[in-house]
Every structure is written in structure tokens, then in C-alpha cells.
Amino acid sequence: MNIQTVMVIGAGQMGSGIAQVCAQAGYHVVLNDMKQEFFERGIASITKNLTRDVEKGRKTAQQKEEILSRITMSLSIEDASKVDIIIEAAVENMEVKQSIFQQLDRIAPEHAILATNTSSLPITEIAAVTNRPEKVIGMHFMNPVPVMQLVEIIRGLATADEVYETVATMTKQLGKTGVEVNDFPGFISNRILLPMINEAIYALYEGVATKEAIDDVMKMGMNHPMGPLTLADFIGLDTCLSIMEILHEGLGDSKYRPCPLLRKYVAAGWLGKKSGRGFYVYE
Structure with missing residues (x-):
């Protein structure tokens, strides 16, 4: 065609x-x-x-x-x-x-x-x-x-x-x-990426490290161009939550459960860069 x-x-x-x-x-x-x-x-x-x-x-x-x-x-x-x-x-x-x-x-x-x-x-x-x-x-x-x-x-x-x-x-x-x-929930990109971001949010939620430290570990230790919390802000925390919910519902595994902190930020309207505030504050 x-x-x-x-x-x-x-x-x-x-x-x-x-x-x-x-x-x-x-x-x-x-x-x-x-x-x-x-x-x-x-x-x-x-x-x-x-x-x-x-x-x-x-x-x-x-x-x-x-x-x-x-x-x-x-x-x-x-x-x-x-x-x-x-x-x-x-x-x-x-x-x-x-x-x-x-x-x-x-x-x-x-x-x-x-x-x-x-x-x-x-x-x-x-x-x-x-x-x-x-x-x-x-x-x-x-x-x-x-x-x-x-x-x-x-x-x-x-x-x-x-x-x-x-x-x-x-x-x-x-x-x-x-x-x-x-055709599976999240396809490949988001099935791998979003659980990683969600786990980074859990690490912050549990007090394992600061947001800056979590992002630095992934940038300098894993050679990622952007830390997972910065990336979440860039994607939009509402979008991240939506994808995690689709993964959780579609695959039925508790490992895809969205972090409560992610839910709290979305409920507060802290959606990331597009709203001016997420894990970081944007001018």
C-alpha cells in the first residue's frame, strides 16, 4: 500500500x-x-x-x-x-x-x-x-x-x-x-521503564536516599542520561501513574503496584514539569 x-x-x-x-x-x-x-x-x-x-x-x-x-x-x-x-x-x-x-x-x-x-x-x-x-x-x-x-x-x-x-x-x-x-500491557518500553521509575519513587518514599542521590546513582552509576525521578517529572506523574495502573491491572502482579507517594503527588496536582512541581520545583 x-x-x-x-x-x-x-x-x-x-x-x-x-x-x-x-x-x-x-x-x-x-x-x-x-x-x-x-x-x-x-x-x-x-x-x-x-x-x-x-x-x-x-x-x-x-x-x-x-x-x-x-x-x-x-x-x-x-x-x-x-x-x-x-x-x-x-x-x-x-x-x-x-x-x-x-x-x-x-x-x-x-x-x-x-x-x-x-x-x-x-x-x-x-x-x-x-x-x-x-x-x-x-x-x-x-x-x-x-x-x-x-x-x-x-x-x-x-x-x-x-x-x-x-x-x-x-x-x-x-x-x-x-x-x-x-500486544501486552505497557508493550516493552513502559513495561521495563515505569517499574524502574516506580521503584525509584519507593526508594524515596521509604527514605533510602534523597531524590538527588537516587538520580545521581542512576546517572553516574548506570550511565542513564537522566535520573528516574527527573524523568518521571518530564513524562508527567499522572502519566506514570496511569501506566503503572494499566500494568498492575493487566498483569495482576503486585510488583506493579503504584507507589503511594506517586498517588499522593498526583492527587496534590504535582504532575511534574508541566505543572511546575513534581519531585523537583520548576520555574
Whole structure:
């Protein structure tokens, strides 16, 4: 299948990043969100990234303008009627995603692939609300999308081989490395990463060491670029909690129980960098 037009649903941090890399690869991109201000915020983020590339000599000013010209605004999901693949990057909530996929199943052309950028929710369960489960697949991009090379390509129970191959080829054209993963809670990335972060939070909760010491051990002792508590703040503590709950519920093992301190911080609205305070305080 030849993909020419990509629709990205959600113009937030992940969606705008996905739109950028698709436009850079030469695809025509329809960037969809509910309000024009959300779209404009997403375009501003893309423009900022591209401007930085121009300043550092990685792109020319002309290339920047060509990339931006390949992105068009959409404020209606009905625009999915003229695309080849849709990559959904909406909020990490099963009911929201199922609602979107039910609409896409009705609107999108018969040949269109329906992909989700979910970081942990079951692809099979999302696909089950459509009449084309064989065309539903996970494309889990890493954050920040323009920088990170990995894409987890997750097969649902019914995902067709042809759909997987099409998405794997597209991933290469985006300049990314695709890794095939089967549909289990948290996939690979978050099944390994989030329990490590959760254990770091437990170490803080139990008074084993200060937050600075915990992060320093993992940075200087394990060569991680960022300590687990700083990383949790960057991801968002609400997102961390959500993924841990999905792992705990989906796998039924007590080792995935979210730390009470994580729950307390989320309840307090201390969500990390985006709220100005998490394990650390941000200006």
C-alpha cells in the first residue's frame, strides 16, 4: 500500500512531533485537533523545532518552509475521509480512544490504516470497536518525537501482516527504527521503564536516599542520561501513574503496584514539569 497522506489526531507535544517527522519525510499531513488554538500551538512548536534546525545548519530556510507547507489544519474528524493512514495521539484514555476509532472506522476510506500512539493501552481492545481490526495497529513514538529514533510497532490480535509491513516501511521512511512488539500491557518500553521509575519513587518514599542521590546513582552509576525521578517529572506523574495502573491491572502482579507517594503527588496536582512541581520545583 502506498501512503501519501497522513492524518494526525491531536496537536499536542506528541501529535505535533509526529506531524513534523511525517512532513519532513515528504508526506502531506493533516493535523487535527478540536480547536484552532490547539492547532496553532502545535504549529508553533514545529516551527520552533525547525527554526532551531536552520540555526544549527541541519536544514535550510527553504526546507523549513517546504516542511511547514505540507501540514494543513483540520478541525473536523470528517477530514479522515481523504487520507491513507491516521495516527491518533489523543489523551491516554481508553474511552476517548475507542470513541475516536469508532468515528474513524465510519469515516476513513476502506484502505486506510488506523494507528494509535498509545504508550500502554491494549491495541486489540481499541481495534475491537471497529469493523476493520486487521487494519488497526500501534505506533508508539518516543518523546521528543523529532529526536528519538525508536518506534514500537505493536500488532493487535487481528493486525494483518500487510498492515504491519506498510507501517514498518513508513517508519523507515520517517528516519526511525521500528521494533515489532506484541500486544501486552505497557508493550516493552513502559513495561521495563515505569517499574524502574516506580521503584525509584519507593526508594524515596521509604527514605533510602534523597531524590538527588537516587538520580545521581542512576546517572553516574548506570550511565542513564537522566535520573528516574527527573524523568518521571518530564513524562508527567499522572502519566506514570496511569501506566503503572494499566500494568498492575493487566498483569495482576503486585510488583506493579503504584507507589503511594506517586498517588499522593498526583492527587496534590504535582504532575511534574508541566505543572511546575513534581519531585523537583520548576520555574
